[in-house]
Amino acid sequence: MEKTHRAPILMTLLAMLLLAGCHARVTGLSMGTTYAIEADCPDGIPKERVEHVLARVNRLMSTYEPESEISRFNRLPVGVSFAVSPETVDVVAAARRVAEQTGGAFDPTVAPLVALWGFGADAAERPPTEVERRAAAETVDFRRVEHGHAPPSLRKLAPVMLDLSAIAKGYAVDRLAKVLDESGCVAYLVELGGEIRAKGSARGGGAWRIGVDAPAARGFASTIALRRGGLATSGDYRQYRELDGERLSHVIDPRTGRPIRHDVASVTVVAYQAMFADAYATALLVMGEDEGRRFAEDNGLAALFILRRGEGFEIVPSAAMRDYLR
Numbered sequence: 002m003e004k005t006h007r008a009p010i011l012m013t014l015l016a017m018l019l020l021a022g023c024h025a026r027v028t029g030l031s032m033g034t035t036y037a038i039e040a041d042c043p044d045g046i047p048k049e050r051v052e053h054v055l056a057r058v059n060r061l062m063s064t065y066e067p068e069s070e071i072s073r074f075n076r077l078p079v080g081v082s083f084a085v086s087p088e089t090v091d092v093v094a095a096a097r098r099v100a101e102q103t104g105g106a107f108d109p110t111v112a113p114l115v116a117l118w119g120f121g122a123d124a125a126e127r128p129p130t131e132v133e134r135r136a137a138a139e140t141v142d143f144r145r146v147e148h149g150h151a152p153p154s155l156r157k158l159a160p161v162m163l164d165l166s167a168i169a170k171g172y173a174v175d176r177l178a179k180v181l182d183e184s185g186c187v188a189y190l191v192e193l194g195g196e197i198r199a200k201g202s203a204r205g206g207g208a209w210r211i212g213v214d215a216p217a218a219r220g221f222a223s224t225i226a227l228r229r230g231g232l233a234t235s236g237d238y239r240q241y242r243e244l245d246g247e248r249l250s251h252v253i254d255p256r257t258g259r260p261i262r263h264d265v266a267s268v269t270v271v272a273y274q275a276m277f278a279d280a281y282a283t284a285l286l287v288m289g290e291d292e293g294r295r296f297a298e299d300n301g302l303a304a305l306f307i308l309r310r311g312e313g314f315e316i317v318p319s320a321a322m323r324d325y326l327r
């Protein structure tokens with residue numbers, strides 16, 4: 002009698018144990034890049050909700066979508082109050098916070114300079130003249146955009162255009178994490194174009210281990226152990242174009258109006274929200290080695306700098322990053 006009872010319980014326990022370690026995987030294309038989700042969820046990865054979130058963030062914030070809220074805002078004249086989604090206001094507010102903190106090294110109104118240097122949806126075909134560069138740089142100023150939360154709205158205080166490319170992917174990753182949390186997933190790694198958010202244990206147990214690419218080479222320069230939160234990398238070696246044999250980065254220093262030029266090959270940031278990791282990674286890349294490292298230390302940011310040194314490179318973590326490198 003006892004035996005027949007016990008067997009099914011043991012079987013159930015065994016099945017539960019097996020299920021508990023079961024990571025499903027979903028991949029796809031969105032926001033001009035690829036995404037991959039590995040997750041341990043009671044009913045599998047909710048792929049429809051995942052795709053809905055990605056499509057929505059793209060539809061609201063992409064500058065490649067002429068009817069996105071951002072594209073429509075960019076075409077508006079000064080002074081008009083423009084009703085937008087709460088999501089767009091949240092991202093603009095976060096971008097503004099990082100812009101203020103970084104003294105404009107990160108600036109979501111960098112759009113005209115991005116286009117002028119040949120990047121993004123409205124890329125110019127030839128390099129800008131001095132006059133063009135100066136004229137575009139003058140309109141880049143995050144203080145020219147006013148945002149309201151109730152009701153969610155944006156307004157231009159002077160001619161200005163928004164580009165949320167350096168923060169929107171991180172935001173989308175945070176939204177995906179929320180969907181997985183709501184679906185009861187106990188562990189996940191979400192990755193969209195290099196921006197990441199993690200929770201729980203990796204397959205086989207322990208922290209998720211994230212490889213940081215070595216510049217101009219195969220393989221990883223470093224590995225970061227992430228248990229919970231966001232991670233983003235901004236680099237100058239993936240997206241660039243050539244001008245007279247020189248590589249032009251798609252990351253622009255709004256303070257000079259020119260593509261960045263220095264020895265920082267990439268910056269990886271760990272922050273609870275992938276949105277802030279994304280924005281700070283871009284900001285630190287703009288700041289460069291000295292200013293960026295100082296900013297990371299002064300603000301307790303977990304940042305990993307990969308610096309070019311002759312033919313090789315040097316890996317420099319901030320104090321807060323050292324905890325993740327074990």
Ligand code: ADP
Pocket residue numbers: 106107108109111115120121164165166167168194195234235236240251252253254255279282283287
């Ligand atoms: P990626 O898109 O490759 O992940 P980033 O997160 O660094 O890289 O975003 C780079 C994009 O952000 C650029 O293509 C441009 O549209 C925009 N951008 C460039 N310079 C800045 C800047 N100083 N501040 C904010 N956004 C920027």
Ligand code: MG
Pocket residue numbers: 166167168233235278279280281282283
């Ligand atoms: Mg970024």
